[in-house]
Amino acid sequence: MVTAPAAVFDEMVTGAGTIRPHWQPIVGALTALPPLIFAERVERARRQFQENGVTYNVYNDPRGVDRGWSVDLLPLPIPAPEWRRISAALAQRAQLLNMVLQDVYGPQRLLKEGLYPPSLVYGNPRYLRPCSGVTGGGRNGLHFYTADLVRAADGAWWVLSERTDAPSGAGYALENRNVLSRTLQEAFRASPVRGLQPFFELWQTALQALAPPGRDNPRMVLLTPGPYNETYFEHVYLARQLGLTLVEGADLTVRNDHVYLKTLGGLQQVDVILRRQDSEFCDPLELRADSSLGVVGLVEAVRAGNVTVANPLGSGVIETPALAAFLPNLARQLLGEDLLMPSAATWWCGQDSALTEMVANLDRVVIKPSFPTRGEEPIFPRTLSAAGKAELIGRIKALPHRFVAQELVQSSAMPVWTPAGLAPQPMVLRVFLVNHDGQFVAMPGGLTRVSGDVKKPVVSMQRGGVSKDTWVLSDGDTPTALAALATSRPLPIRRSSDDLPSRAAEDLFWLARYVERMDNSARILRGALSRIGAGNIGPRGHVEIGIATRLAASYGLLDTTLIGAPADSNAVVSALAHACGRGPAIDTIFRSLHRLTTNVRHRLSADMWNVANTLTSEVRAHLKHGPNDIDKLLRGLDLVIEVLAAFGGMASENMTRHAGWRFLDMGRRLERALFTCAVAGGALAAPARGTEAGLRVALEMCDSTITYRTRYLSAPQAGPVLDLILTDDTNPRALAFQLVATTAHLDALPRRDERPFSGMEEKLAHGALAALRLQDIEALGNPDTFDATVDRLRSLVDDTQRRMLALSDALTRAFFSHVKPPQALGYDLSAG
C-alpha cells in the first residue's frame, strides 16, 4: 500500500516562500483592498448568505434546525492542467464504481471471482436485495458522484471518501460562487475563473435523458426528506436550478406501477426522481417498512421501467470505505488501467494481514466503520489512552469486517481570513461529477471546506466547518465564468411555476388559518387585559370584560368555568395572563406556526420567513416571560398584531396570485369569517344582546372602531355596527368580505370537473354568501322587529360558522388528501 508523505503542503506559498503563480492575481487584488473595506466585504457576504436563507441544519443542535452557512472569502484556485488531471482521475473512479454497482445488483461476478470481499455486500445493510436486477446499468446506473480530496505534502491529491447514494454539496458550491464572486469582484475579474452554470445545464440534460423512452417532455422532481434534513436549503436551491419540482415522499403516489405527483390539478405522472434521501427510506413496501418518508411501491415502479430514480436505489452499498482497499485491483481487472488518483491507504480489518497491520500502525490511522450509520464518528486512536486503544482493538477483533483503518493524510494548509490576518488551516475539497451519456463530467469547481478549528482533525460541515469557493482556472480552452455570464441564454417568459403539490397547498392554507387565529386570540386577550389594566373598572367595563372572556373561552384561551366570574378577580386576571404566553391554546398555535412555516419556507419570501420567525421566537419569548406584568403583556399582544399585519401585508403585496397564494388567502378568510361570526354572536347573544357594551367590543375585535366613528359620529347602535361587521363587503373585516373573497378563490382554482358549483366547497361558500346578503339588518332599528331580527342574525352566524367548518373539510377532501396515511400489514404466525 502506498502511503502519503508527512509534512504539509501550503496551497498559497511555495517552500521558497513565494506566492504560487495562480494565486498572484487573487493576492494582488486583495492586498489592494484596504483592510476596512475587506472587513466590510466579509460582513456583506455573511449578510448575503443570511438573506438568501442559506442554512445547514445540524442534528441534535439545541439551537434548532437552522445554522447559518459559514464561508470564508478566500477562494481555492486550481490551475487548468491540474484540474484536468483531477477531473480525469475522478471520472475514472466514478466509472469504476458504476461498474461495481452494476455487478452488485447483477451477476455478482466480481464477488465470485474474489476481486473484493463478499461481506462488503452481503454484510452491508445498504445492500438492498429488492433492487437486484433493477439497479445498475443504463438509465439505472450511477448518475451523480462526489469525492472528498486532500492534498499531501508533495502536492499530490488523495481521495479520502466517495459518495454514491445521495451526495450533497453541489448547490452550496453554486451558491458560494454566486455570492463570493460578487463580493470579491476585483480578484474574480483578475483570474480566468470557469463558470459553474454550464455544468448545471449539463446536469439538467443528463436528468432528462433518464426519462423512460417516449416521454418527450418529462416531469422531473427532487425528492427531499423534508425541511428537517441537514441540507434542505440545498434541495430547495437545486430544485430551482435544475427546474425540478421539490417533493416529499407524501407528495407522490404509485398507481399501476407509475409514479404520480399529487397536485391541486390531480395526479401528474413523474418520470425522473433526483433522490436526496437515503435509498433505504424510499419505499416502505420493499425497503425499510418503518420509513414514513417513502413512496409505497416505488421499487416496483422502477422495476417496471416507468420511472428512473437517480442515484438508483441501493447505490449506497458502494459507499463503504472498505472498498477503497480493493479499488486498485478492480481498476486493473475491469478497466485495464491503474487508478489515476489513489485513495488514502485503507486496510479492511476483515483480513488477518490488514488487522495485524492496523494494530501495528494504530497511531497513524483513523478507524471508520465499514458500514457507517448516522452519528457514528471516526475514531482517532492516537488521541486515546493505552487502555482506550486496547479496548478499541478488542472491539475491532470481535467484528473485524465491520471496521476500516485509513491512513491519516496530513492535508494541505489553506489560508483562511481572520481579523488577525491569514491563518493556514487543513482543507478538504469536494468534487462533483455527473454521468452524461455514459461519461462522468466534473463540475469545474467544488466545495472547499476548512475545519474552522486547527486542532480538529476532521473537516465536516456537520461539526462546524467553514466553506470556500473553488476557482478552476481556464487556460483558454474553456470559457470563463465572465464569458459565460455575458452569453447566458435568455429565459422564456413564464407566468406560473410548476404545479403546486397538494401538501404545499394544505400547509399554506393552515399556515394562514393559524396566523389569523393568532391575531384573533391576541385581540381577544388584549380586549380583556387592556380594560383590566386601566384600573377602576366601572359597570360598563365589567360587562365588556365579561363579553371578552366569553370569547376567550370559546377560543380555548380560558377555562369555561371562569365565564361570569368578577372581571377583576385574581382568578380571571392570572388566567388571562397565563393564556398570553403559556396557555395550551396559544402554545398549539405557536407550535403549529413554527411547523408550517418550516414546511413552506421555500415558498415564502425571506422577509415573510423572518417575520414568522420573529413571531415564533422573540415575540413568543416576550409573552412567555412577563406573566404578571399586564403592561408588558399588552405590549407583547400589540407586537403580535403588528408582526402579523406585516406578514399579511407581504402576502398581499409580494406574492404572485398563483394557487398557493389563493390557499394562503382562503385560510385567512375562512378563519376570519369564523372569528367575525363568533364576535357577532357574542354581541347578539345574552347577556350583551345588542347592547352598546357588546357592540363596542365587537367593533374593537373587528378593528372597525375608527371606521364606525368616522362613518356615524355617534355611539354604537345595533343596525349600523352589525352592517359594518357582517354585511358591508367593502370592510375587509366584515363577514361579507371574507365570503366574497372565498367564492372568488374557489371559482379560480383548477378543477377536474369543470361544471360550476360542482364541488361541495363551492356550494357551501356561495350558500353562506347568499344567506348573508338576504339579511335585513335595518330591521334592528325598529323596536317591534328588534328581537326577531336579533334571533335571526344569531342563527345566521351560527349557521355560517357551521358552513365554514364544513367548507374547510370539503377543501381538504377536494384538494388536499388524495390518500389516508399508510399503515403496514403484517402476517400472523402465532400458531406455527
Place this chain on the structure above:
Amino acid sequence: MIYDVTHRTTYEHGETVDLAHHVLCLTPRTFEYQRVKHVSLHAVPGGETNSLTDHFGNTVTYLTIDEPHEEFVVELQAEVEVVDRPKVDLTATPPWEKVRDALAGDGFPAPVEESEFIHPTAQTPSLGALRSYAATSFTAARPLLAAVRDLTRRINTDFKFDPTATLVTTPLAEMFAERRGVCQDFAHLQIACLRGFGLAARYVSGYIQTLDKDGKPNLVGGDASHAWVAVYCPGLGWIEFDPTNDLMVGGQHVVLAWGRDYGDVSPTRGIILGGGRHQIDVAVRLVPVPA
C-alpha cells in the same frame, strides 16, 4: 408424497381501505426435493399483479388493489410433490470449525453465495447470550451436523411452544429470556446461534403435515404456516432442521420460500391506505393425495 395445499389469509379491516399494495411470498418452490405440479394464487378483491423471482430465487407476487374494500382474502392452492431427503450420516460431516473457517476465508469465503447467510440480520442479531447457549453444542472438532442436530434438540427441550408469548415484532433477546415462542422464534433463535459461530444458516418458510387420529400426536404447526432452519454443510448442501418439532426435515414438510429471516419471506405483507384496525385470520390445510 403428494400434498394438496390450501392456505387462505383473510384481513378484515375496521374501515375502508382506499389503496393496498401487497407483496405475496406464497408460491411453493421447486427444487431438488420438491416439485410443484400445480399452483394458483387467488385474491379478492383482485388487482394489478406482477410475479417475479426475488434475490433468493423465491417467486414473489406484487398485488395492487386500487378500489375501496373492507376485506382482503388471498388463497393459495397447490399440488406439491415432496420426496424424502437422503439419509445423512451426521457424524461423518466435517468439524464445524473447518466449515466456519471456509466461510470466513480471510475475507474471501468459499463458497461465496452461501456466505451471504453467515451475517446477522435485524431478526437474527449477534448476541453474547446466544453464543454461550449454543457453545454447549459446539464443542471442539464436533462434526457440524451432529452439533446442529444437538442444538435443534436442546432448543426444542429448553423452549416452550406458546402462541401467546410473542408477536412478529418481539425481539429475539426477549424471546430468549422468556424461553417461549412459536416456530418463527425457534427458527430465528437457531439461525442466530449458528451465525454467531460463523456458520451459514437460512430461514425456511412453509408447511408441515398434520398426522391424524390414529394415535400419533399432531405435529405442532399443522394448521398454520410453519418455519424452520437450513444449515450449509460442504459436500451436502443445505440440510434442514425443524427446532419446533425436533426433527430433521423430510417428507412431511412443504417448502414455500427461503431467505435470511422472516422479513425476507413473510407470506404476505403490505402497506394499505386507510383501513383502521384490522383482524387477520389464517387457515392452512395440508392433505396428502393418494398416489
